Amino acid sequence: MKRIVISTVIAALVAVSAAPAMAGxxxxxxSGYGNSTGGKQTGWNNSYSIQQTGRYNSQxxxxxxxxxxGAVGQEGRNNSADTWQRGNNNAAGVxxxxxxxxxxxxxxxxxxxVAGVQVGNNCSAxxxxxxxxxxxxxxxxxx
Numbered sequence: 721m722k723r724i725v726i727s728t729v730i731a732a733l734v735a736v737s738a739a740p741a742m743a744g745x746x747x748x749x750x751s752g753y754g755n756s757t758g759g760k761q762t763g764w765n766n767s768y769s770i771q772q773t774g775r776y777n778s779q780x781x782x783x784x785x786x787x788x789x790g791a792v793g794q795e796g797r798n799n800s801a802d803t804w805q806r807g808n809n810n811a812a813g814v815x816x817x818x819x820x821x822x823x824x825x826x827x828x829x830x831x832x833x834v835a836g837v838q839v840g841n842n843c844s845a846x847x848x849x850x851x852x853x854x855x856x857x858x859x860x861x862x863x
Contacts, residue, residue, distance in 0.1 A: 744761065744764070744765045744766040744767040744768075745767055745768070746759055746761060746767075746768045746781070747767075747768070747769045747770065748769075748770045748772075749770065749771050749772070750770070750771075750772045750773075751772070751773050752772065752773055752774045752775050752777070753775045753776070754775050754776040755772040755774070755775070755776065755777045755778070756777075756778045756779070757770050757772065757778070757779045757780070757781075758779075758780050758781075759779075759780060759781035759782060759783070760781075760782050760783070761783045762783065762784045762785075763783065763784060763785045763786045763788070763808075764786045764787070765786055765787050766783040766785070766786070766787070766788045766789075766805075767788075767789050767790070768781045768783065768789075768790040768791070769790075769791045769792075770791075770792050770793075771792070771793045771794070772792075772793075772794045772795075773794070773795045773796075774794065774795055774796045774797050774799070775797045775798070776797055776798045777794040777796070777797070777798070777799045777800070778799075778800045778801075779792045779794065779800070779801045779802070780801075780802045780803075781802075781803050781805075782802075782803070782804045782805065783805045784805070784806045784807075785805065785806060785807045785808045785810070785830075786808045786809070787808055787809045788805040788807070788808070788809070788810045788811070789810070789811045789812070789813075790803045790805060790811075790812045790813070791812075791813040791814075792813070792814050792815075792816075793814070793815045793816070794815075794816045794821075795816070795817050795818075796816065796817060796818045796819045796821075797819045797820070798819055798820050799816045799818075799819070799820070799821045799822075800821070800822050800823070801814045801816060801821075801822075801823045801824075801825075802823070802824050802825070803824075803825045803826075803827075804825070804826045804827065805827045806827065806828045806829075807827065807828060807829045807830045807831075807832070807852075808830045808831070809830055809831045810827045810829070810830070810831065810832045810833070811832070811833045811834070811835075812825045812827060812833075812834045812835075813834070813835045813836070814835075814836045814837075814838075814845075815836070815837045815838070816837075816838045816843075817837075817838070817839045817840075818838070818839055818840045818841045818843075818862075819841045819842075820841055820842045821838045821841075821842070821843045821844070821862075822843070822844045822845070823836060823838065823843075823844070823845045823846075823847075824845070824846045824847070825845075825847050825848075826847070826848045826849065827849045827854075828848075828849065828850045828851075829849060829850055829851045829852045829853075829854070830852040830853075831852050831853050832849040832851075832852065832853070832854045832855070833854070833855045833856070834847050834849065834855075834856045834857070835856075835857045835858075836857065836858040836859070836860075837858070837859050837860070838858075838860045838862065839860070839861045839862075840860075840861050840862040840863055841862060841863060842862050842863070843860040843861075843862035845858050845860065
């Protein structure tokens with residue numbers, strides 16, 4: 721009986737101490753066929769939302785730090801969006817409408833913001849922010 725109580729207390733302490741690292745969340749809404757998403761969050765109060773409609777869209781979101789926000793919306797086929805956030809208080813968002821778009825966002829620092837939209841077919845964007853307080857936006861219409 722003593723071992724069960726000790727094991728239960730240890731398990732409860734581990735769960736309570738891990739709760740802040742799990743705060744925030746990762747939300748996914750997919751419809752269509754063959755869509756995929758994945759990611760990793762390390763830190764506190766990070767959040768990520770994904771909306772994918774269509775076929776064979778993919779997304780990877782990585783967050784290391786605190787208070788980072790990421791969002792990806794994809795509608796069409798064969799679109800790919802990756803975001804990598806390292807630091808605190810970063811925000812990244814990408815919307816892709818059409819087919820065969822690629823986007824890669826890398827943020828390494830604090831307080832950085834990226835927002836992008838790609839419409840049509842075959843657009844490609846690669847944004848890297850190093851340091852703090854950077855703001856970037858991209859809008860592309862491709863055929």
